Amino acid sequence: EDKVVQSPLSLVVHEGDTVTLNCSYEVTNFRSLLWYKQEKKAPTFLFMLTSSGIEKKSGRLSSILDKKELFSILNITATQTGDSAVYLCAVEALAAGNKLTFGGGTRVLVKP
């Protein structure tokens, strides 16, 4: 059974800090790893990673995948209060359509 574990469960930082979120996974026939941000209800897409070692960046957010060690990290630099959210990691397996297996999420609180 596919499995995704995220750490830490939660963290509190101050504006301007850098945060690193971890995601480890076990999946048969890996296809992709995705990161989502969930502020209230609808998760919003951040990144899709399919290849090891290639960093994806979007503004202050970046993410990288290690397919050998089966983990990914999501970095947020110069955090702002608007970054406060639950960050979800999910994996997709080949031949599984759009079925995603999600981790439990990391809750990030950014204080002013």
Add this chain to the structure above:
Amino acid sequence: ETGVTQSPTHLIKTRGQQVTLRCSSQSGHNTVSWYQQALGQGPQFIFQYYREEENGRGNFPPRFSGLQFPNYSSELNVNALELDDSALYLCASSLGGRELFFGEGSRLTVL
């Protein structure tokens, strides 16, 4: 705004009752997936519909059932509600590809 709309946004039911949740997918999207998200947990895959046919199912009992209509909108039905069914139910649509667009969800409380 993802263009995926769900209704109702909130509802309260009692154990043993039945509930129907609705989802309108983003225009042109032919694939709809449903997820259950219990409080403090990540979403769990319930099932997916592609062109009106079920196309994958997670570890949910048969009392969770669904439909997809010719316009690609979808329903999730849950019979014989249990307390543990209390959760946020998320619908996501895609165009047969891999990026899912999630709706705002329907929060179900079972008393």
